[in-house]
Amino acid sequence: MATGTSSDADADAQPDTVDLAIVGGGVIGALIAYEAIAADPDLSVVILERGLVGQGASSRSAGVHFPRGATARVRALTEHSHLAWQQLAGEHGLPIREVDATVVSAGDPFAISTTYLRLGVQSTPADLPAGWSAPPDARSWPLYGCQHADVQQVAARIIAGLRGRVRVLEGTEVTELSSGSTHRLTLSQGQQIHADRVVLAPGPWIGHPAWADLLAPLGLRVKKIVAAHIESTPAPGDPMTVLHDEDAFLLPLPERGHFLFSYTCDRWDVSPDDAGLVLEPSDLDDARAVLGRYAPHLAASCTSGRVFCDAYSPHREPVVAELRPGLVFAGAAGGSGYRLAPAIAAETVAALDLAPTRVLSEPLQRQA
Ligand SMILES: Cc1cc2nc3c(=O)[nH]c(=O)nc-3n(C[C@H](O)[C@H](O)[C@H](O)COP(=O)(O)OP(=O)(O)OC[C@H]3O[C@@H](n4cnc5c(N)ncnc54)[C@H](O)[C@@H]3O)c2cc1C
Numbered sequence: 011m012a013t014g015t016s017s018d019a020d021a022d023a024q025p026d027t028v029d030l031a032i033v034g035g036g037v038i039g040a041l042i043a044y045e046a047i048a049a050d051p052d053l054s055v056v057i058l059e060r061g062l063v064g065q066g067a068s069s070r071s072a073g074v075h076f077p078r079g080a081t082a083r084v085r086a087l088t089e090h091s092h093l094a095w096q097q098l099a100g101e102h103g104l105p106i107r108e109v110d111a112t113v114v115s116a117g118d119p120f121a122i123s124t125t126y127l128r129l130g131v132q133s134t135p136a137d138l139p140a141g142w143s144a145p146p147d148a149r150s151w152p153l154y155g156c157q158h159a160d161v162q163q164v165a166a167r168i169i170a171g172l173r174g175r176v177r178v179l180e181g182t183e184v185t186e187l188s189s190g191s192t193h194r195l196t197l198s199q200g201q202q203i204h205a206d207r208v209v210l211a212p213g214p215w216i217g218h219p220a221w222a223d224l225l226a227p228l229g230l231r232v233k234k235i236v237a238a239h240i241e242s243t244p245a246p247g248d249p250m251t252v253l254h255d256e257d258a259f260l261l262p263l264p265e266r267g268h269f270l271f272s273y274t275c276d277r278w279d280v281s282p283d284d285a286g287l288v289l290e291p292s293d294l295d296d297a298r299a300v301l302g303r304y305a306p307h308l309a310a311s312c313t314s315g316r317v318f319c320d321a322y323s324p325h326r327e328p329v330v331a332e333l334r335p336g337l338v339f340a341g342a343a344g345g346s347g348y349r350l351a352p353a354i355a356a357e358t359v360a361a362l363d364l365a366p367t368r369v370l371s372e373p374l375q376r377q378a
Pocket of ligand 1: 036040070182220235236237317345
């Protein structure tokens with residue numbers, strides 16, 4: 011195990027060395043740190059975060075987990091993460107609450123039953139709340155196992171529980187990265203850290219000059235994500251409605267006193283540091299147009315929202331990729347980084363040749 015510390019007196023003589031440096035203290039970096047320490051409690055680990063932990067894309071997340079996946083790999087990641095979040099929420103008192111949900115679609119019912127993992131019995135015509143409408147051929151299904159989280163708090167609490175075992179350097183940007191016998195990270199305060207292994211978990215900051223060239227072959231892109239806020243107070247027990255054909259959902263947020271409407275914004279190649287990455291009038295127009303087809307009474311109350319961005323892979327699956335020996339990128343979960351974070355962490359730890367824990371990485375077959 012590396013020492014992980016150096017005194018001021020010998021800072022010039024003895025490099026600051028760690029076994030594992032994790033760049034990025036979002037929900038994915040937090041879960042990777044958790045999983046790495048669970049795999050090897052003696053590992054010296056540092057999390058390097060340019061701002062505060064949880065304040066990147068994780069702080070803007072709608073925080074929804076649905077048991078669904080468009081591909082077999084994402085369904086496997088979903089199963090794994092579903093059970094891991096249940097366990098982590100219980101053990102660590104995380105701000106995660108279960109939500110009843112209904113899926114609505116006028117498309118191929120077979121595609122619905124393949125994509126979603128915990129569907130109830132289909133209703134034809136769709137069983138919708140009062141005031142809602144849908145195409146005449148639309149059906150609905152109850153969807154079990156959905157939950158909503160305060161993702162920023164989840165990341166912060168997981169990292170808080172690791173302090174003492176993991177060094178957390180906030181306000182610390184990694185400005186350069188080079189690899190030789192170890193990986194050398196230069197930090198914004200000027201010091202350097204030498205790490206046997208490095209994980210890059212920078213969320214949408216994939217274009218940072220320290221790693222942009224390394225990531226270029228992965229073909230990742232950054233897309234704007236918008237979730238509108240609906241000024242209408244949820245009633246107790248209001249379900250989430252998933253508009254499958256629109257790739258959209260309406261989520262009651264009783265703790266905030268409004269609904270959130272997530273829909274697909276198709277603006278690509280934005281930067282998380284771009285001052286122009288804001289809620290535009292056209293964003294609200296787009297949200298109202300989609301929601302208005304199903305819940306016109308709510309569309310009129312669509313007056314504000316949250317905007318940020320996330321990294322996406324060409325195949326729309328999360329990426330865990332070894333860029334150089336001992337240097338792994340983890341992320342590009344394409345708007346699903348919260349719900350898939352435990353499985354991404356397990357894959358990352360395995361890619362670092364650490365033994366992932368049974369709990370978080372064993373293919374889990376049992377049903378929740
Ligand atoms: C509006 C919105 C709604 C969403 N809704 C959902 C949802 O319902 N369900 C879901 O699963 N996902 C959702 N997502 C996606 C999800 O939030 C992200 O996929 C997830 O938060 C990504 O986590 P991360 O740890 O990779 O990135 P981040 O949370 O962005 O963390 C990366 C961290 O790296 C740090 N960093 C970057 N560069 C450096 C550097 N050079 N040095 C040091 N630190 C650095 C950043 O400061 C940041 O804190 C949503 C996203 C948005 C924007």
